[in-house]
Amino acid sequence: MALQARSIATRVTAPGEILPPDERVGLLSPSEHRIAEAAARGERNREIARAQFVTIKTVEFHLGNIYRKLGIRSRAELAAILDVVPDAAS
Numbered sequence: 414m415a416l417q418a419r420s421i422a423t424r425v426t427a428p429g430e431i432l433p434p435d436e437r438v439g440l441l442s443p444s445e446h447r448i449a450e451a452a453a454r455g456e457r458n459r460e461i462a463r464a465q466f467v468t469i470k471t472v473e474f475h476l477g478n479i480y481r482k483l484g485i486r487s488r489a490e491l492a493a494i495l496d497v498v499p500d501a502a503s
Contacts, residue, residue: 438494440482448475453492455499 441449444465451461458476462469480486483494492499 437483445475445479448472449479452488453495453497
């Protein structure tokens, strides 16, 4: 299974080849998925860290991995891929 995940991950980062959003989201670990959902809703890194009982650096690390795996560069793109509407209050 790990070999298959690495194979898919390699395809995500291969130049000129992008997987459909559903397949890319499947590459996220459970922790990355929780953090991605929170970030997509508009929560700040500090809020995410507090809610997940991790450090802000851990949230930043996961977000870097999330952006790389999904081939995105912003929380707006993250919200679009996860089909999440950001909270208006955030």
